[in-house]
Amino acid sequence: MACVDNILLVTDSYKVTHHMQYPKGTTKIYSYFESRGGKYPETVFFGLQYILKRWLVGSVVTKEMIQEAKEFYNLHFGEDVFNEEGWTYILKKHGGRIPIKIRAVPEGTVVPVKNVLFTVENTDPEVPWITNYFETLLVQVWYPMTVATNSRAQKEVIANNMTETSDTLEKLPFMLHDFGFRGVTSVESAAIGGASHLLNFVGSDTIAGMVMGRKYYGCDMAGFSIPAAEHSTITSWGKSHEKEAFANMLDSFPNGLVAVVSDSYDIFNACENIWGKELKDKIVKRGENGGSLVVRPDSGDPPDVVIKVLEILGKAFGTTDNSKGYKVLPDYIRIIQGDGINYEMLGTVLQRMKDHKWSADNIVFGSGGALLQKLNRDTQKCAFKCSYAEVDGTARNVFKQPVTDPGKKSKKGILSLVKQNGKLETFQEGTGVDKDIMVPVFENGKLLKDYNLKEIRERAELPIVKKQQQNGF
Structure with a gap:
């Protein structure tokens, strides 16, 4: 009430x-x-x-x-x-x-x-x-x-970068995912703000926003998401069993996309050794069925971490050059940067990727407080x-x-x-x-x-x- x-x-x-x-x-x-x-x-x-x-x-x-x-x-x-x-x-x-x-x-x-x-x-x-x-x-x-305006402005930054570094804008509607539910002042705020973001993108974990789209704007389902890990579902296995925690994610969700937060202890070790060596065969095999692993860093300076993770994954899994001359990881592995993302940081990360010859196709972004709350x-x-x-x-x-x-x-x-x-x-x-x-x-x-x-x-x-x-x- x-x-x-x-x-x-x-x-x-x-x-x-x-x-x-x-x-x-x-x-x-x-x-x-x-x-x-x-x-x-x-x-x-x-x-x-x-x-x-x-x-x-x-x-x-x-x-x-x-x-x-x-x-x-x-x-x-x-x-x-x-x-x-x-x-x-x-x-x-x-x-x-x-x-x-x-x-x-x-x-x-x-x-x-x-x-x-x-x-x-x-x-x-x-x-x-x-x-x-x-x-x-x-x-x-x-x-x-204002949420719709802020979200669209970020879409424009992404679209401009993709025009320069990607072969197509096909992924654009999924490039900025709403993580803002917990960071707003009320469930109603989450509904209103979450629905506003969905004018521009179709990726969201803010269920209230999709419910508002259904109830007030005639849209049966306005947003989509995928199975994803949080730190508790990884760290509860214990530091010495991080590999098993990661493997469980791949086994529990064997098809399609799955996102795994990978910075619980050492994001670079996780990418180089666990994902890049110990579980590499599972990831490659997943790709044979059209599936994909999305690695999630969640700490550190976003531009630096993103580039380093891309370089490590590129070395482990290989890359190809697209028609624009930018590097692309195999379809079965991508990253999502959901920490510290706002209008300014998103542009900075994409520019750093461009400077290092990485296509925007390798990444999607998530945003929480800056998307729905840091506005007035x-x-x-x-x-x-x-x-x-x-x-x-x-x-x-x-x-x-x-x-x-x-x-x-x-x-x-x-x-x-x-x-x-x-x-x-x-x-x-x-x-x-x-x-x-x-x-x-x-x-x-x-x-x-x-x-x-x-x-x-x-x-x-x-x-x-x-x-x-x-x-x-």
Whole structure:
């Protein structure tokens, strides 16, 4: 059971008082959400549909909720500032459905920063305060959006390297595996973040993310994994029986891929002597049936360890040169680097491999905290601001322009996102509405668009991959 189920309590305290603060005669409040900049120059829009389905679709306000909220806020503020009248009106007039309209870019759309991503407005002039009451909830789209953006940026780094060092991008969807479940703040965070990563890749151990893809985005199975060892399943055999622990992995999972963490004691000895000599025949024989061993280092400086492991395995099992002139291990043995991987380190490892003439085909990556947790709302500087209001029947373009921070200047008026000359651009003050790529996704309690993960993935795909797909690769 969720800690909070009452939609009236899913907001910041100060918003409970805002119905008393708008100018008298206000009938319309219109606000928007954007990424004002940040680490990456563009964002992948994703996750609003989950928030809408989870919280806002259907009749979500009841008499009991109103009473609970009234009692809670009276205790919280020490005075009666709760808008009981307004919420009771919503219950009676709209049957507990929230009278707002949301327009948004289609999920999976890649949008340059400093552009509108969705807008929110009240549909009933009696409750203009309702628009920004849900800012707190709706802004939480920053998290799935930022995870998807971070994941896609890493995909781009990998794809660019593979274009230079590999014969094909066939392995690209499996090149970054999600190990982030244990490193996030909650199961819900794991679900949201894990699903966001799956826009770009299909490798994941974060089961909650795949469950979210199934429940909220119409994807029966969004991610895949393989049998893999952890340190406890190796070290419980004892240091003197590491070979037997490794052999057990090969015997217990005789077909397909199997990953074995190999740094419990000495990763280099494990690769040179146990894998490269004592169990070599088992590994080669496994390859005859199309199987493969994935060796996992899990400590040390990633670029140095990866190169040294590759060199040891290359000496033991041999290599071939691909059409680009880069070394490739036999198909039956690969490595996965899952320790210390983030956007920057991933690029460093791949560059080091390239410098030593190793193809990216030899490796896959795993990422945990850096993929799902080492992010915040300021990573992409996400913000929700009012840009338009109607007061006493008169339209007002609304904005802020802090003299102390020009970067926080907000947009004015009714907004639209228009594609012209191949580039997305925000039009302000009611211009470009007829060419707006944002579409209605929610109105008065009804979900108007129900995107599935397949179409979202297609929108988020890298141009280099789309080009190869068009060429039949």
